[in-house]
Amino acid sequence: MALSIHALILLLERCLMNRPARTRFAPSPTGRMHLGGARTALYDYLLARQSGGQFILRIEDTDTRRTVPGSEQELIEGLRWLGLEYDEGPDVGGPYAPYRQSERREIYHHYAWELVEKGAAYPCFCSPERLERVRKERQAQKLNTGYDGFCRHLDPDEARRRVRQGEPHVIRFKAPREGTTTAVDLLRGPITTPNFMIDDYILLKSDGLPTYHLAAMVDDHLMGITHVIRGSEWLSTFPLHVLIVRAFGWEEPLWVHLSVFLKPSGKGKMSKRDASLAMDSGYSIYIGDLRALGYVPEGVLNWIALMGWGVEGDDVMTLEEMVRRFDLKHLNPAPAAINFSKLDHFSGVHIRRLPTAELARRLQPYLPAADLPLLERIVPLIRERLITLDEAPQWVDFLFQDEVHPQPGELVGKNMSVEQTKQVLRRALEILESFPELEAKAIEAPLRALVEELGLSAGQVFGVLRVAVTGKTVSPPLMESMEVLGRERTLNRLRKALQLLEAQSVTEGA
Numbered sequence: 001m002a003l004s005i006h007a008l009i010l011l012l013e014r015c016l017m018n019r020p021a022r023t024r025f026a027p028s029p030t031g032r033m034h035l036g037g038a039r040t041a042l043y044d045y046l047l048a049r050q051s052g053g054q055f056i057l058r059i060e061d062t063d064t065r066r067t068v069p070g071s072e073q074e075l076i077e078g079l080r081w082l083g084l085e086y087d088e089g090p091d092v093g094g095p096y097a098p099y100r101q102s103e104r105r106e107i108y109h110h111y112a113w114e115l116v117e118k119g120a121a122y123p124c125f126c127s128p129e130r131l132e133r134v135r136k137e138r139q140a141q142k143l144n145t146g147y148d149g150f151c152r153h154l155d156p157d158e159a160r161r162r163v164r165q166g167e168p169h170v171i172r173f174k175a176p177r178e179g180t181t182t183a184v185d186l187l188r189g190p191i192t193t194p195n196f197m198i199d200d201y202i203l204l205k206s207d208g209l210p211t212y213h214l215a216a217m218v219d220d221h222l223m224g225i226t227h228v229i230r231g232s233e234w235l236s237t238f239p240l241h242v243l244i245v246r247a248f249g250w251e252e253p254l255w256v257h258l259s260v261f262l263k264p265s266g267k268g269k270m271s272k273r274d275a276s277l278a279m280d281s282g283y284s285i286y287i288g289d290l291r292a293l294g295y296v297p298e299g300v301l302n303w304i305a306l307m308g309w310g311v312e313g314d315d316v317m318t319l320e321e322m323v324r325r326f327d328l329k330h331l332n333p334a335p336a337a338i339n340f341s342k343l344d345h346f347s348g349v350h351i352r353r354l355p356t357a358e359l360a361r362r363l364q365p366y367l368p369a370a371d372l373p374l375l376e377r378i379v380p381l382i383r384e385r386l387i388t389l390d391e392a393p394q395w396v397d398f399l400f401q402d403e404v405h406p407q408p409g410e411l412v413g414k415n416m417s418v419e420q421t422k423q424v425l426r427r428a429l430e431i432l433e434s435f436p437e438l439e440a441k442a443i444e445a446p447l448r449a450l451v452e453e454l455g456l457s458a459g460q461v462f463g464v465l466r467v468a469v470t471g472k473t474v475s476p477p478l479m480e481s482m483e484v485l486g487r488e489r490t491l492n493r494l495r496k497a498l499q500l501l502e503a504q505s506v507t508e509g510a
């Protein structure tokens with residue numbers, strides 16, 4: 001107990017000192033990069049940048065059976081797209097390379113045996129068959145199914161001899177049987193666990209590769225990690241982890257276990273099935289999908305930042321603003337329900353905040369027929385309307401079509417006759433033909449005057465012109481659309497619409 005209070009004071013002191021943080025994002029390349037991983041990486045990044053420290057990417061790939069080819073690349077691309085640049089990592093190197101755990105095998109071997117030498121770990125020769133039999137027996141007796149400690153009391157010299165002779169073995173942690181262990185999580189405070197509940201976990205597997213428990217503790221120490229920010233799934237083995245660090249005699253990092261994400265209904269954790277349901281409705285929990293769906297990284301970051309961070313005041317933030325305002329003390333350990341309409345909100349807000357040239361550049365892949373100067377003219381037409389970048393074509397496709405095909409039924413406005421509609425088109429043509437080019441500012445007043453002149457509403461007159469020029473009842477602002485479309489094409493479309501109605505009147509008259 002004395003130690004844990006001492007540790008607690010040390011931790012708090014360090015927290016207050018605000019020394020440069022070295023944080024790491026340590027994903028296992030076992031699947032796709034999702035919101036949970038991205039949020040951990042974001043908080044790691046914010047803390048490192050804010051304190052003038054470093055943010056590290058470490059790939060935890062020692063569970064080779066679960067490794068999914070391509071997932072390391074997806075993680076790296078996800079981080080780059082989000083703008084979470086790391087200072088050290090497998091592809092950029094750094095003073096503590098290698099940053100891929102599969103390339104650090106000898107290091108873990110060395111440290112596993114250091115624990116054996118210290119009497120805090122031991123080789124275990126139990127076969128998988130024996131372990132399975134014991135597990136079943138204990139289950140039947142309603143005992144806990146952890147390791148029964150068969151090899152714990154082997155004579156150390158005898159055990160070493162068997163290892164030297166090449167007998168298959170693992171290295172297990174020798175968890176204390178008496179007393180309690182207090183581990184301090186920054187968000188949850190001290191967590192005390194009776195030691196008999198802590199299993200003799202495997203540290204080094206029979207294939208010579210470490211488990212997470214050993215590899216992560218060793219690397220966090222060797223890489224000088226000051227804050228371990230990770231998912232709450234690690235809370236159950238948290239006491240083991242602090243015991244391992246203490247057995248080595250190392251200084252503990254600050255531990256932060258983040259909240260879990262719940263499905264949008266708030267009932268239960270997100271499952272694979274929920275993830276595909278989200279996709280069916282145009283959303284996703286995977287970073288690569290959100291990118292493909294046309295969300296902007298600024299919006300995605302803002303959205304995930306607030307899942308567990310109780311920010312005070314304006315919650316619209318760029319990455320730089322988050323760096324300034326981030327505070328571990330404001331993180332909330334309570335589960336957070338995923339709210340996709342907030343994603344839409346933040347994506348739209350951040351699209352509107354992008355400078356014109358930047359938004360134009362980002363829209364280029366979605367509107368390949370337009371060059372940058374044209375895109376910069378299109379941006380003001382649609383900026384206010386976009387939630388995702390991929391919506392751009394549906395707003396401005398009429399600019400890239402040779403002709404549009406308005407429906408006669410849509411051309412003729414509400415409570416208007418065909419005759420009145422033709423009149424609108426004829427008069428608009430006369431007005432616009434008198435301009436050498438169609439500048440939105442210049443044509444606005446005469447077109448508004450036309451509304452007066454015809455005794456119709458603005459909605460009626462502009463509705464007719466909108467359908468004639470864009471082929472649709474909903475479009476970006478009309479005058480600006482005409483300006484970007486250009487004089488010739490605008491006039492042609494108005495003439496075509498007029499002809500369409502005239503042809504129709506003839507048919508109807510016949």
Ligand code: GLU
Pocket residue numbers: 025026027028060212216229230231234
């Ligand atoms: N490799 C672990 C995971 O992907 C990392 C947990 C941690 O950050 O320590 O869950």
